[in-house]
Amino acid sequence: MNTRRNRTERTSTGTGTGGAGSNGSVVCLGACAVDLVIKVPHLPAPDEMVFAEAPPQALPGGSTANIATGLARLGHPCRFVGKVGDDDNGRLLCDAFLRDGVDARHLVADSGGRTAQTIIAVDAAGSRTIISLGGTALLERPEEFVPDMLCGAAMLYVGEAFPSVAAHAIKMARSLGATIVFGPGGGLSWIEPDELRRLMGAADYVLLSRHELEAAAQALSGQSGPDCAECPRTAAATAARAILAAGAKHVVATLGELGSALYSGNLRIAGSGIGPEENATPAPGAVYAKRFDVQVLDTTGAGDAFAAGFLSGLLMGLPPPRCLVRGNACAALAIGKVGAREAMPTLRQLEAFLQARGEADE
Numbered sequence: 001m002n003t004r005r006n007r008t009e010r011t012s013t014g015t016g017t018g019g020a021g022s023n024g025s026v027v028c029l030g031a032c033a034v035d036l037v038i039k040v041p042h043l044p045a046p047d048e049m050v051f052a053e054a055p056p057q058a059l060p061g062g063s064t065a066n067i068a069t070g071l072a073r074l075g076h077p078c079r080f081v082g083k084v085g086d087d088d089n090g091r092l093l094c095d096a097f098l099r100d101g102v103d104a105r106h107l108v109a110d111s112g113g114r115t116a117q118t119i120i121a122v123d124a125a126g127s128r129t130i131i132s133l134g135g136t137a138l139l140e141r142p143e144e145f146v147p148d149m150l151c152g153a154a155m156l157y158v159g160e161a162f163p164s165v166a167a168h169a170i171k172m173a174r175s176l177g178a179t180i181v182f183g184p185g186g187g188l189s190w191i192e193p194d195e196l197r198r199l200m201g202a203a204d205y206v207l208l209s210r211h212e213l214e215a216a217a218q219a220l221s222g223q224s225g226p227d228c229a230e231c232p233r234t235a236a237a238t239a240a241r242a243i244l245a246a247g248a249k250h251v252v253a254t255l256g257e258l259g260s261a262l263y264s265g266n267l268r269i270a271g272s273g274i275g276p277e278e279n280a281t282p283a284p285g286a287v288y289a290k291r292f293d294v295q296v297l298d299t300t301g302a303g304d305a306f307a308a309g310f311l312s313g314l315l316m317g318l319p320p321p322r323c324l325v326r327g328n329a330c331a332a333l334a335i336g337k338v339g340a341r342e343a344m345p346t347l348r349q350l351e352a353f354l355q356a357r358g359e360a361d362e
Contacts, residue, residue, distance in 0.1 A: 023152035024315065025077035025103075027178075029145065029169050030064020030159025031137035032082050032107070033116035034089040037300070037339055042123045058089075059339040060096035061118065062137065063185045064159030066301050070308025070330065070344040072101045076315055079103035081149050085136045089115035096341065106149050110136045126296035126335060132186075142168035154315065155179040157307075158203075160187040163195040170202045179314065182248075183207035183307060184216075193219045201247025205314075207307050208243075210236055213253045217242035232258055237286055241267050252310060252324075254303050259291040260310075260328055262320045289324035292332035292357065301340025306331040308344065322361060329353050 039053040060069075068080040080102050084090030086109040093115065097104040113136030122128045139145055142164050149169075150156065156173035158166045158181070170180050182203035184191060191199070196219055200206050208216060210232070217239035232255065240251040240263035251263040267285030309330030313323030330345055333353055337343035345353070354360045 023077065024154045025079060025152045026068070026071050026155045026157060026311065026315070027079045027081060027150055027153045027173070028064050028068040028071075028157045028159065029081045029139070029149075029161055029166070030062070030067075030157075031116060032060070032062035032065030032080065032084060032093050033118050033132075033135065033137060034092060035059045035061035035300070035340060036117060036119045037298075038119065038121050039338070040121050040123055043121060043127060043129050056119075057339065058092070060093050060341045061120075061301070061339075062093075062116065062160075063183075063304050064157065065093070065097075066304035066340045066344065067157060067159065067183075067307045067311070068102050069097070069100045069341055070305055071311060073344050073346045074308060074312045074330075074350065075347045076312060077103070077152075079106065079149070079153075081106045081139065081145065083108045083110055083113065083136050083138060085109070085113035085115040086111045087115055089117065108139075108144075120300055122298050122300065122338065126299045128298070128300050130300075138162060139165045141165065145169045145172070147172060150176055150178065153178045155181060155311065157181045157183065157311065158199075159183050160185055163191055163199060166199055167195075167202070170199070174202070179204050181205045181207060181311065185209075185212065185303075188212055188215055188219070191219075193222075196220060197246045200243055203248050205250045205252055206243055206248045207252045207310070208254075209303050210253055210255050213239045213243070213251070220246055232256075233261075233288075236261060237263060237267060240286075250320075252327075254306050254327075254331070257291065259289050260306060260324045261289075262287045262324060287320050287324065289321060289328050291328055292353075294332045294336055296335045298338045298343070299335050300338075301343055302331045302335050304340060305334035305344055309350065316361075318361065325354070325359055326350065326361075329357075329359070 036056040038056045040050045044050045068078045071078045116135030116137040117133040119131045156178050180203045221242045243251045254260050264285045306327040310323045310327035313326045333345040334343035
């Protein structure tokens with residue numbers, strides 16, 4: 001399979017990031033996979049068998065690949081860097097990138113590899129269980145990431161990546177003046193604490209879910225934080241402070257029912273009035289945005305959609321609260337459809353959603 005095809009050019013909607021040589025494009029380094037999505041009446045308990053409601057759907061996925069697609073649909077030139085096997089699933093993923101205008105010239109087809117797959121069971125409430133079948137998805141050596149991959153980049157998003165590859169790419173992007181965003185996702189499980197500290201310390205923005213935020217903070221500090229169930233905002237802010245202490249400039253977290261938050265270097269916890277209530281007083285150094293109430297069909301890819309919306313706001317030069325709102329809106333649109341990639345909204349859909357709720361950007 002020849003993956004070094006000509007990209008579809010798109011016009012960026014803003015110039016909020018990037019160095020002198022930037023054309024506003026985003027480079028996404030991470031994994032792509034084929035998701036086998038199975039609808040079930042409920043998620044099985046241990047030793048329980050449930051019957052699928054329909055045959056599995058093979059859909060393009062992979063967290064970083066989903067984010068690249070989301071950015072492209074929102075009008076930003078985007079390039080994906082990763083691997084697939086030289087097989088039918090690899091061709092499915094490459095074709096999906098091309099349909100959405102993602103530059104896939106650096107998607108490497110490994111002749112001896114098998115494209116990564118996941119099994120995702122989704123119940124009637126949209127909750128899910130994900131099982132990774134593994135496969136070929138990531139660059140394995142630093143030298144595989146070459147300067148041409150960053151040509152014109154305003155931003156480098158590093159998702160699932162081996163630490164040595166991630167560090168190499170970040171160093172190269174930093175020398176070009178690109179904004180560095182680190183969202184390790186499931187990759188947290190294979191990154192040692194010292195490596196995690198270095199990677200997070202090199203990032204302008206670290207993007208995490210609430211559970212990833214707490215896991216990362218515990219890995220960095222070696223200590224458990226406050227009880228998440230009793231004080232979710234306090235727990236999240238405390239965890240974010242541990243990551244900021246590692247050197248990250250900003251930490252962005254999705255907080256489920258509480259929406260999303262951005263934490264910066266002057267974050268303070270004591271006496272801030274943060275509590276479990278949605279309208280609690282924000283801590284100094286913290287910005288919050290409430291979630292949108294919508295019907296949930298499938299939560300797969302909601303965090304990826306949020307990331308695409310948030311990063312789109314950064315690229316447009318919007319202030320942090322507006323970036324969070326755009327992220328929350330993209331997530332709300334995503335959970336109304338089945339499938340991580342299929343649910344990513346277009347710019348027109350996002351703008352219509354925000355307009356209808358009185359949240360349109362000026």
